[in-house]
Amino acid sequence: MTSTPLLNIEGLRTYFYSRSKQAFIRSVDNVSLAIARGETLGVVGESGSGKSVTALSVMGLITAAPGVISGRIEFTSGGVARNLLENLDRYVQLTEEHGRIMGVAKDAAGWRKNAEHLLGRVRGKEIGMIFQNPKAALNPFTTVGKQIAEVVQLHTSHKGVGEARERAIHWLERVKIDSPRLRYDNHPFGLSGGMCQRAMIAMALSSEPSLLIADEPTTGLDATIQSKIVDLLAELKQDIGITTMLISHDISVIKRLSDRVAVMYGGTVVENGPAAEILAGDAASRHPYTAALLASIPNETHVREKTPLLAIEGEVLDTINTPAGCRFYARCNRVTDKIRQQCERCEPDLREIEPGHRVRCWLYFD
């Protein structure tokens, strides 16, 4: 990458405290990601791999304690890079023992205040976000149109009521809602899930943000609606060319829209590179987890030849007691005798195997 990335996440850790287990759940554990201007980064992984929590951390929307505890999130707008986690260490103190975090002291109120201050200019204006389950994500007590017009009034130069209304209708048209003028006065309960998601997308785009975070935009929708939403996103990507962080567990969605892909497992990124290489390249040059994930998806050959699907053996990683070695070691089917000891004991780094393609696996260390 030549220019500075639009969003650069470094060493992000977001932990939650489980009262019943008296331990930290390491939802996001040392995640580093970068999104260049104009590209779409797809983030894939199983449920609980920390995809959504990463996105929510960027937006400062983590409400449960302790939440984001360390890292850097650098967002560049207007040529100025700003760390969205600035002064984090002033509010969060970590007690470490043998490299393990034993306790977190967090001034939650101060931290929240600081986050609100830092994110005030960014949320909605610079970064738009769309969520899964669009029906619940829209305010059921207000009309869809007013919710979009609110964003227009807050973040763009269209401050007048009538102006904002026209602008909101423009965006509703843009996301291909039929008869947008009528839909403007509809409440979310009167719209289908697909229409709600279109309205959500219109709302996120209406402030003309430089980054769009789409958190599982097709989850909870019918299959036919899903593909239509994906079509819409693809079209918008072409027309507007907005930088997007696309989070999904649906590889077909990721394949369709992403330029680059980050594969997450157990709260960390295990592979990161160009979409074409990771999703279409040969299995030998991928992280074993990515390979297993891709093999577990039905494709045409599977259907035609009726071959059984390859499920990934074992359980999803327990993010409370993360192993000392590779996170995927317990489920990995490509461990060789040569590297077994390393896999068990030490966690590998993300290593570049080709330009722009990094893998976190001992297989690629010579």
Added chain:
Amino acid sequence: MKLASYRPIALVLARELLITGLLLFGVSLVVFTILYLAPGDPFSLLLEGQMPTEEARAGIREAMGVPKAWYAQYLSWLGHMLRGDFGTSVRTGLPVLAETLRVGFNTLVLTLGSMLVTLLIAVPIALYAAVRGTNWLSWPLTMLAYLVSALPVFWLGYIVLYVFMHKFGLFPLAFGFASSQKLSWLYFLLPVLVLGVGSGTISEVVRYLREEMGRVMEEDYIRTARAKGASVWRHAFKEGFLIPVTEIIAAKIPFILGGAVIVEQVFNWPGMGRMAWQAAQDRDFPVIMGIAILAAVFVRCGTLLQRVVYVAVNPRASKE
């Protein structure tokens, strides 16, 4: 709001008014039956100390034009009431409607004032606790609200009277309208404060509003509001504040009216409660009936308010 959106509200109003009519009929029948069955009647009181004979009783009954059978009495009362005539007080001879409306207004002032006091105290505590959870400030405040709500009104009333009037003489003793003292309006303040604090509504508001607002704050659409940089309060207002508050007010009006009876006694406030008390002592049936009807109207008004707000705010409810 467009004209079409007023239609559901009008529908709800019509339905609620119909229910109110039926309810008032039921209330009047029940109260009348109880009065009829209860020992004592206004005539023996009028003739007290005169060694009434059966003839004298019959005479006075006839003079007042009261039929003998209870249902005939009720029907006659109902007939008059429907024409807007609530009769005259047996004791004072004044028209019941005008009298109850006069004292009803005083009680309304007391009730609304005390509700305002309750909300002013309870709402900030509830909202603070809803957003911040239990911490060093919200916990003691909540406990204080519970403690204060547990104080009985009659006790609080007398303590306040003693401390502020007898001990320090801070407030004038006579009722505001009658007194010529300069700061006589201050007199309004004490009973309103006492009823507002002591009616037990504060803890209810704190508990319910905190729960509801806390729940709404966790909703997905509030997260969306935050993500788009909009005011969280604005989005949470309808579901998290307006609906629960009107619900509690509607549910608590009977209790506040009950508390008002005591406060009016203690502070010599010429309201409905005091008049009801007096009328009950005198077996002044027309007055008791009038007040029962007015109290029922008050309670229904609260429910009406709650229903209208709910339908106006909640677009789903209006589709039903």
